[in-house]
Amino acid sequence: MKKFIGQLLVPAAALATLLMADLAPGHPEVTRMAAVAILMAGWWITEAIPIPITSLLPIALFPLLGILDGRTTAATYFNHLIFLFIGGFLFAIAMQRWDLHRRIALRILRFLGTRPTRVLLGFMCSTWFLSMWISNTAATMMMVPMAMAIIGPFREHLDKQEAPRGHIPLADDLSARMAKKVDGTVGALFSQTLFATPTTAHILGGCAMAENTEGGVIDLDHQVFGRPGLYVIDGSSISANLGVNPSLTITAMAERAMSHID
Numbered sequence: 555m556k557k558f559i560g561q562l563l564v565p566a567a568a569l570a571t572l573l574m575a576d577l578a579p580g581h582p583e584v585t586r587m588a589a590v591a592i593l594m595a596g597w598w599i600t601e602a603i604p605i606p607i608t609s610l611l612p613i614a615l616f617p618l619l620g621i622l623d624g625r626t627t628a629a630t631y632f633n634h635l636i637f638l639f640i641g642g643f644l645f646a647i648a649m650q651r652w653d654l655h656r657r658i659a660l661r662i663l664r665f666l667g668t669r670p671t672r673v674l675l676g677f678m679c680s681t682w683f684l685s686m687w688i689s690n691t692a693a694t695m696m697m698v699p700m701a702m703a704i705i706g707p708f709r710e711h712l713d714k715q716e717a718p719r720g721h722i723p724l725a726d727d728l729s730a731r732m733a734k735k736v737d738g739t740v741g742a743l744f745s746q747t748l749f750a751t752p753t754t755a756h757i758l759g760g761c762a763m764a765e766n767t768e769g770g771v772i773d774l775d776h777q778v779f780g781r782p783g784l785y786v787i788d789g790s791s792i793s794a795n796l797g798v799n800p801s802l803t804i805t806a807m808a809e810r811a812m813s814h815i816d
Contacts, residue, residue, distance in 0.1 A: 560602025568593035572619075586619040635763065635791075639806060642695030645688070649699055656703045673704065690809040698802070761790040776811040787811045 571589040578584035590612065597608045613631070617624040648654075662676035677697060684693040726740075733740045764770025767779045772791055778784040787808045 556600050557602060560597055560600030564593060564596030564600065564602065567596065583619075583621050587621050590615050590619070590621070633763070635807075635810075638689060638810075639695075639803065642689070642693075642806070646695040646699050649696060658700055660703075662700075662704075677701065690806070690813060694802070694806055694809065761786040761788075763791050775814040776807075785811055785815075 568589045571592055572586060575585050575588070576582075577588055593615075594608055594611055597603055598605060612622075612627055613624070616622040616627045649658075658680070662673065662680065666672040666676045677700070680700070681693055681697050684696060688696075729740045732738070761772050761778075762770035763772050763774060763776070765774065770779075772778050772786050776785045776787055776791060778786060788804060791807060
């Protein structure tokens with residue numbers, strides 16, 4: 555069902571929007587942009603193709619459809635923050651290539667023991683030490699393979715358990731109570747109903763980071779121009795997906811933003 559929607563219905567909806575809709579008369583690029591957004595959102599949710607490939611669609615589709623020229627489109631993928639994250643990923647890949655993450659993980663267990671509190675303490679100390687010499691983003695990425703090495707022996711036990719589902723009775727009850735209190739309506743995304751999986755949405759580049767208001771919405775410290783104390787810490791502050799779990803990107807962004815707040 556998921557593949558059927560992603561491979562057939564989503565492209566059909568995008569094509570229908572492109573050929574039959576006219577969202578802004580006199581401005582065809584608006585309709586073309588909507589068609590690309592539908593295609594990318596649908597493929598992102600259904601994972602009909604790998605997410606990294608989906609994230610690169612604008613490079614091909616924007617110039618082809620006349621939305622944006624190729625030079626300008628490609629330039630958004632070379633934001634300095636993206637290279638900061640790539641550096642962290644390269645650190646992590648190098649550790650995995652030479653099994654350094656396993657050695658460090660085993661050292662932590664050998665020195666502190668296997669009690670959850672002691673393992674957590676070991677990770678806290680390791681992250682603290684690494685962040686003294688490299689960026690917080692790189693330190694976070696380096697800790698991920700170590701954590702995976704430690705939880706590896708528990709995977710067999712975890713695989714036997716029921717997988718998490720999008721429907722959480724306690725959350726539904728809380729939502730209903732809140733809706734009643736504010737005179738609102740409880741709703742859910744169609745993907746949660748069809749696939750029973752929780753869904754998040756991040757509008758990439760919606761609050762671009764720049765040195766002034768001519769180039770973006772937030773400054774280099776994640777603070778909104780003209781709105782002291784208002785910060786944007788989400789995927790909307792970067793211009794392209796990195797091809798990884800968005801939660802890792804947002805975590806790294808949050809750590810970077812917090813490091814600039816006194």
